[in-house]
Amino acid sequence: MSIEHVDTNGTSNGTNHNGQHHSNGSTQERSNGDAQSGLANGDANKAEDARHLIEVRDTPDAGLGVFALGRIPRGTRILCEPLLLALNGGEDPREILNVFSKLCSADKARYMQLHPFAPPVRKDKVRQYMKKKWDQLDDWERKVIGIYDANSFEVGVFHLPSRINHSCIPNVHYEFNPEIERGTFHAVSDIEAGAELLISYINGGNRTKAWRQPKLDQWGFVCQCAACGDDEEGKKREARRKEMYDLDQKLAVQSAYGTQMTPMQALKTATKLASLQIAEGIANRELRVSYHDAARYSLEIKNAKMALLWAEKERDHERICLGEDHPVFKAVSARVGLLKDIAEGRVQFDKSFLEYFE
Numbered sequence: 001m002s003i004e005h006v007d008t009n010g011t012s013n014g015t016n017h018n019g020q021h022h023s024n025g026s027t028q029e030r031s032n033g034d035a036q037s038g039l040a041n042g043d044a045n046k047a048e049d050a051r052h053l054i055e056v057r058d059t060p061d062a063g064l065g066v067f068a069l070g071r072i073p074r075g076t077r078i079l080c081e082p083l084l085l086a087l088n089g090g091e092d093p094r095e096i097l098n099v100f101s102k103l104c105s106a107d108k109a110r111y112m113q114l115h116p117f118a119p120p121v122r123k124d125k126v127r128q129y130m131k132k133k134w135d136q137l138d139d140w141e142r143k144v145i146g147i148y149d150a151n152s153f154e155v156g157v158f159h160l161p162s163r164i165n166h167s168c169i170p171n172v173h174y175e176f177n178p179e180i181e182r183g184t185f186h187a188v189s190d191i192e193a194g195a196e197l198l199i200s201y202i203n204g205g206n207r208t209k210a211w212r213q214p215k216l217d218q219w220g221f222v223c224q225c226a227a228c229g230d231d232e233e234g235k236k237r238e239a240r241r242k243e244m245y246d247l248d249q250k251l252a253v254q255s256a257y258g259t260q261m262t263p264m265q266a267l268k269t270a271t272k273l274a275s276l277q278i279a280e281g282i283a284n285r286e287l288r289v290s291y292h293d294a295a296r297y298s299l300e301i302k303n304a305k306m307a308l309l310w311a312e313k314e315r316d317h318e319r320i321c322l323g324e325d326h327p328v329f330k331a332v333s334a335r336v337g338l339l340k341d342i343a344e345g346r347v348q349f350d351k352s353f354l355e356y357f358e
Helices: 095-100 103-109 120-130 141-152 209-219 234-255 263-281 285-300 304-322 326-345 349-358
Strands: 028-030 056-058 065-070 077-081 170-176 182-187
Touching: 095 120, 095 141, 120 141, 170 304, 182 304, 209 234, 234 263, 263 285, 285 304, 285 326, 285 349, 304 326
Parallel strands: none
Antiparallel strands: 028 056, 056 065, 077 182, 170 182
């Protein structure tokens, strides 16, 4: 049995999305709207976004994609997007068709612009819930369901973000912000003009190619990113991911049972994992989990100053990935405040404080 390292203090990106197989034809368009850019040094956390810095155009081998028109600094809120079709789960295809039927004509037209792809499991669900074979559905029904499967995040379908392709080394992080009811897409590294924006469709930063590709099969493509290559670089990255996976599993067992390592050993494991993630270019929220673990185990050995250092790294990384208006960022910031009080002697350490890291 595999024990996954689950982030219990935040939300997973839960992406169920396929930008790699869009409609054929040459298409190039700049994103509309008069949104303002948001940078990590203060403005990154406003609801406005920087869509004026991107365009949708053809990729050499993955249909349509989203590209930077100019340099996009790390921490920029590139998109802050309302849902086009709101549906959490979508296991029952009848729910997808029902929600689609309630969209206005303009939103239906925008939805139908997206690329459909229905994996085999969806066809099984059609038989289960609709008592029909897949090819017995009307063409429009198959397309509506297929678009949902190919483009849905955990809360539904967005329009423009559905054009963003996948990479196992993403430069953009997606998260749904419940306070503003928008999906946000932040640059987690500097993106130069002309570069493609890429997100990870799966939470596979600490996983090997052998684990990642079967997960990606549900979108009908074989990943060709640098982490999935068969060349020397790909082999080097795969070896590093294997080491990351082993460390992550040790931390997962420690978090669940607390019996595998001493707190000091767990701290060293978390810091080693963070260093490997940085070397691998993993800059999304999986790096944040390593910072969180390092803060937790630093506090467990009663080194409040070290715990504060790692918690500040966690907070700063959440600012990059989520923005300051996300409730998870606010919770982490509050934890940093508590640790600062402990480190500076204003509050006496109590073991109950460890509950903040559960």
